[in-house]
Amino acid sequence: MAAFMDKDFLLDTATARHLYHDVAADLPIIDYHSHLQQGEIASRKKFRNVAELWLGGDHYKWRLMRSAGVTEDFITGNRSDEEKFRAFCKVLPHAIGNPIYHWSHLELRRIFGIDLLINEKNAGRIWEEANAKLAPMDTWSLLEQAKVEIACTTDDPADDLLQHQEIAKSALKTRVLPAYRPDKAMRINNPGFVDYLAHLGNVAGARVDSFASLIAALAARVTFFHQQGARISDHAVDVALPVVPATEQQLEALFQKRVAGNLLTDAELGAYVRGILTAMGRVYASHGWSMCLHIGAQRNNNTRMLGTLGADTGYDSISDMSCSAGLASMLDVLDSTDELPKTMLFCLNPNMNDVLSTMIGNFQGGGVTGKLQFGPAWWFNDHKTGNLEQFVTLANHGVLGTSVGMVTDSRSFASYPRHDYYRRLLCRQLGQWVDGGEYPADESALEQIVRDISYENAKRYFAL
Structure with a gap:
């Protein structure tokens, strides 16, 4: 019987133990999606x-x-x-x-x-x-102790990024980069949407009074973020996307409906979100960015506790919405004009694993390794079973060796040992394939796969 969480925790083959201890364990971390607060880093919070x-x-x-x-x-x-x-x-x-x-x-x-x-x-x-x-x-020592080479925060387009600029000039060994998250522009039915438009317009230096001017303002902020080192955008896709896209005129009408004080229906909301994603996808492609789509969260289910504690306090869950047809249509529209950016597809519903892992194969190419990524096990899937299933599903339908590896998606500076957990599971799965005669005991090839998934692929893919 193995001792509880000993040095070979989760490593049940000789191959797994070699790959973890000799290759994976000491690799730096590329944390390409987190919710760490830039202010806590800039101030060296204790x-x-x-x-x-x-x-x-x-x-x-x-x-x-x-x-x-x-x-x-x-x-x-x-x-x-x-x-x-x-x-x-x-x-x-x-x-x-x-x-x-x-x-x-x-x-x-x-x-x-x-x-x-x-x-x-x-x-x-x-x-x-x-x-x-x-x-x-402090926050610096926690990042450096964990060997975090790059940490990307999650930032609103209207953020001035002054604290990021302060961090960039500091002696912190970890590079801290902004990532672009336009939730406030996408969540058109939220009470503060109209006020946000005025704020965004002030920051972007142009009045935001139409759908077209909203996209122009968001694009201007992408340029600003790019100058600050950002290379990643992130979108929460919590509504079903329509198969048929809205026209420019229809998107403008939806925008004006909301500005006039009326909420959009669920179908209209889906059309609006698809319009934002399509327009911004073109902007991201022009900058060489990666677009991350986090699909399938059902948020703020407990309205009593939402009113008491606010959002992001533990009352979200997995949605069973269908997303494949609308998602494929949107990706196809961008691909048809060669304006599909590097894209990562995450889905919170594990029943969609096969859907997304086969979806990415429809739009690969252009000489970009793993241009479309089936994202790692995320949020409610980030556990032993979820990670192993993600490895196997991607291996079944794609090229596991092109995966950009783990995402912390965390607000905690203590979360980085989760990378250790992920890497142990990766080595476990590779070791089982070798022991089962499903892959040769080719140390060089296996070591390269581990290095790539744990570190190298993310650095190349996100151009960091």
């Missing part, structure tokens, strides 16, 4: 204790605690940090099979060098030892 580092804003852990019966005052409420930390430690042992159980122990070991089981009995000792080791640390 965390007052391990509870703030571990639990602050981490809706993964919040959901786990709620499911285990912890009351909200111990999660987002007014209980002390130590009380919240002890509540988490108390319930974590019940989360057998949950990746947070493994991630938390990896974080404890990698960041603090503490090899204790996280439970109620050890909570006090962990609290004291982790806080002592955290005291001299």
Whole structure:
């Protein structure tokens, strides 16, 4: 019987152990999609204790605690940090099979060098030892300790990126780059949409009073972001895209309907979102950017808690919406004029894995390795089963060796040991194929695959 999370954790073959320990373990990290706050990096934020580092804003852990019966005052409420930390430690042992159980122990070991089981009995000792080791640390040291070579934040088009400019001039070894996320322009039914148009127009230096002027303003901000080092855009696609695109006149009418104070129907919203994605896809292609589409989140399901805590607090889930026909049509429109940018397709619904992994094969080419990517296991799929299924599905339908690897998608500076988890699973899968006689024991080829997926491919693909 293997010891709990020993040095060969998840590595069940000799090939896997070699690939992980000798190749993957020490590779730098390219974190091409995160929700780290640029201000916390610029200011070299220190965390007052391990509870703030571990639990602050981490809706993964919040959901786990709620499911285990912890009351909200111990999660987002007014209980002390130590009380919240002890509540988490108390319930974590019940989360057998949950990746947070493994991630938390990896974080404890990698960041603090503490090899204790996280439970109620050890909570006090962990609290004291982790806080002592955290005291001299800040966001810079956490990034550098984790060997994060590049970290991309998530930034609104209207952001002035002044803190990014400050970081770029600093001595931080990690390169911190902006990534372009125009959610506020896409979510036309949101209450603040019209006010946002005025703000965007002020920043872009032009009045935004039409769909065409909105696209022009967004394109101008892409140019600005590009000058600051951005090479990636990111879009949440939470509505079904229509198969037949709206005309320019129809998109203009939808824009004016909303400006006049009327909300769009679901069908109209889908048409508007597709219009934004198509227009911006052309802009991204002209700059050589990659467009990431995060598809299939069903957000803010609990309206009571949305009103209490706001968005992104752990009340989202997987949507079962169908997206294939509209998505294919949109990609085809861009491809037909050779304006399809490098594109990554993520879907939160694992039932769509085969759909997306075959979709990317329709639009490959142009001499770009893996121009369309089937994104790694994301959010609710980022666990042992989800990662292994992503490897196998992509291998079945595409070229696994072209994958750009893991995405953290995290708000936490403590999340980087998840890369260790991902790399162990990758080496596990490759080792099983070798042991099963499905791939030769070609060390050179296998080592190159591991280096590429863990590090090299992302650096090349995103032109970072």
